[in-house]
Amino acid sequence: MSVFARHDFKNEKALIRVDFNVPLNDQYEISDDNRMKAAIPTIKKVLADGGKVILMSHLGRPKDGPTEKYSLKHLVPHLRELLGGTKVLFADDCIGEQAFQMASSMQPGEVLLLENLRFYREEEKGNEDFAKKLATLGDVYVNDAFGTAHRAHASTAVIAKYFAAGKKMFGLLMEGEVSSAEKVLHQSEKPFTAIIGGAKVSDKILIIENLLERATDIIIGGGMAYTFMKAEGGSIGNSLCEDDRLDTALQLMEKAAAKGVCIHLPSDSVIADKFAADAETSVSPSNHIPDGWMGLDIGTMACDQFYNVLKRSRTILWNGPMGVFEMEKFQHGTRSIAKAVAEATANGAFSLVGGGDSVAAVNQFGFADQVSYVSTGGGAMLEYFEGKVLPGIAAIHE
Ligand code: AMP
Numbered sequence: 001m002s003v004f005a006r007h008d009f010k011n012e013k014a015l016i017r018v019d020f021n022v023p024l025n026d027q028y029e030i031s032d033d034n035r036m037k038a039a040i041p042t043i044k045k046v047l048a049d050g051g052k053v054i055l056m057s058h059l060g061r062p063k064d065g066p067t068e069k070y071s072l073k074h075l076v077p078h079l080r081e082l083l084g085g086t087k088v089l090f091a092d093d094c095i096g097e098q099a100f101q102m103a104s105s106m107q108p109g110e111v112l113l114l115e116n117l118r119f120y121r122e123e124e125k126g127n128e129d130f131a132k133k134l135a136t137l138g139d140v141y142v143n144d145a146f147g148t149a150h151r152a153h154a155s156t157a158v159i160a161k162y163f164a165a166g167k168k169m170f171g172l173l174m175e176g177e178v179s180s181a182e183k184v185l186h187q188s189e190k191p192f193t194a195i196i197g198g199a200k201v202s203d204k205i206l207i208i209e210n211l212l213e214r215a216t217d218i219i220i221g222g223g224m225a226y227t228f229m230k231a232e233g234g235s236i237g238n239s240l241c242e243d244d245r246l247d248t249a250l251q252l253m254e255k256a257a258a259k260g261v262c263i264h265l266p267s268d269s270v271i272a273d274k275f276a277a278d279a280e281t282s283v284s285p286s287n288h289i290p291d292g293w294m295g296l297d298i299g300t301m302a303c304d305q306f307y308n309v310l311k312r313s314r315t316i317l318w319n320g321p322m323g324v325f326e327m328e329k330f331q332h333g334t335r336s337i338a339k340a341v342a343e344a345t346a347n348g349a350f351s352l353v354g355g356g357d358s359v360a361a362v363n364q365f366g367f368a369d370q371v372s373y374v375s376t377g378g379g380a381m382l383e384y385f386e387g388k389v390l391p392g393i394a395a396i397h398e
Contacts, residue, residue: 003169004042004142009051011108015138016042016171017155019145019376020057020075028074033082035147036075038376040082042144042171043111047086052106054137056094056155057145058118066119076113086111094120095133103137123154130154135162144171146178146377149392150384160395168396173376178393180373181384184352189314190216195306195337197222198320198357201245206386207319208252212261217313219264219306221298221322221333225286228253228265234287237271238294264309268299270323270330277327297323298333303340310340314348318371319355319382325364334358335365342370354381 018039023031030036039055046053062070073090080088087110091099094114102112114137117123122130131154135141141163143149148156160168170178184192194215196204201224211218220228223240230236231249256263269286271293272279283299284290298306310316318341322333338361345351353362354375362368375381384390 002172002175003166004045004171004175007140007169009046009049009140011050011052012139013052013054013103013106013137014046014140014142015054015056015134016046016142017145017148017159018042018055018057018171019147020055020072021059021147022075024059024069024074028069030075030078033078035376036079036082038173039144039171042142042173043083045172046142047083047109047111050108052103052108053111054103054106054114055111056114056117056134058123058148058155059116060118062116062118066115070116070118072113072116079111079113083111088113091115095130099137117153117155124151126152126154126158128154128158131158132162135159139167141168142171143169143392143396144173145392146174146375146380148380149174149177149377149390150380150388152391157391157395160398170396174392176373177375177377177381180352180375181354181381183350184315184317185214185385188214189350191313192315193217193219193309193313193317195219195221195310195316195318195341196320197224197322197334198355199223199240201227201242201249204320205245205248205252207382209255210385210387211317212252212255212259215261215317217262217264217309218256219309221266221302221306221337222320223295224320225265225298226295228263229287232287235289235291236287236295237289237291239269239289240294262309264306266298266302266322266333267305268301269295270297270299270332272296272329275324277329279329281329296327297325297330300332303333303336306337307340310337310344311347313344314350316341316344316349316351317385318351318353318358319385321357321361325357325361331365334361338362338365338367342367345371354378354385
């Protein structure tokens with residue numbers, strides 16, 4: 001059992017850093033509440049123990065202090081609903097006398113939401129004084145905001161030093177994220193296949209380099225595959241290409257060969273005469289794309305090629321789509337990879353999908369509950385797999 005699950009919060013004030021950075025429309029209505037839902041199990045456990053919950057979060061990127069548009073007060077009614085009618089108090093300043101008084105007079109079973117942390121510049125600066133003031137609000141610090149774990153902010157990292165060991169811990173969401181990521185990176189059963197897709201090689205160099213130390217196979221799809229194709233001497237027509245990364249692509253392939261890691265590039269592509277949903281399409285070998293055409297998805301041969309790699313994999317990490325899956329004509333590749341990952345998972349593989357667009361894809365195609373873990377933290381997950389130490393994780397362990 002984890003530290004959080006074992007802890008008895010009875011009569012304690014749990015100061016929980018959540019990621020309630022949800023999109024709001026012009027009427028301040030929440031258009032996607034997944035981040036709020038993800039924190040509910042942690043909140044409920046504290047309440048069920050007879051504890052008091054103090055929630056702190058950021059919302060958006062306010063530049064000049066308090067702004068109506070970025071106020072967390074808009075989330076109060078929906079939070080109450082998600083908690084089945086539990087009383088939710090709101091403090092319109094995250095530090096100061098009022099917040100302190102409200103926190104002090106809370107009853108077990110109550111929830112207090114603090115105003116947006118980023119109304120203070122000190123939050124992103126990781127200011128110690130600010131972190132210390134926040135820390136006075138709670139008896140125990142719980143970090144459940146994996147989405148900001150790669151930031152050394154006051155509420156995500158610095159604050160932890162004001163709590164003794166045993167009084168700082170991950171919440172259930174963060175624990176799930178960290179343990180799945182660790183399982184893939186440090187305890188992977190082999191063969192371990194990483195599927196890396198998306199638009200740009202430049203965004204994925206560090207992750208590929210780190211995976212070369214751990215994976216047995218790396219599947220490369222999406223727009224970034226064409227830089228690799230061109231680096232190997234292929235013709236790629238008008239496909240996406242980063243000419244300043246051709247050398248990097250070659251070096252990555254050389255390193256992979258030296259380490260015995262198999263790099264799989266898509267043998268064929270669905271090509272289009274323009275980047276548009278109504279483009280004319282055809283199929284071509286990925287390294288013989290005619291002039292005037294561009295590869296916008298992996299082809300059916302590539303789907304089979306990748307399926308064969310995935311079906312014998314015991315660990316799978318997926319980051320980035322195989323094509324322009326936002327357009328119907330170019331979504332087959334991403335959908336078929338999602339299906340292959342689901343099938344491998346049903347046969348006992350551990351699969352983790354992380355990174356904004358691949359998460360959107362598994363959700364869109366209905367495979368989210370057929371993979372082992374879908375990460376909520378895009379940037380944080382990417383940095384973790386690049387091999388970086390995430391301040392939000394390190395702070396709890398220190
Ligand atoms: P990233 O944020 O780097 O993971 O890239 C995701 C984006 O890459 C998605 O919006 C896809 O539409 C886009 N993408 C994937 N494959 C291609 C391709 N072959 N050509 C252009 N864009 C692509």
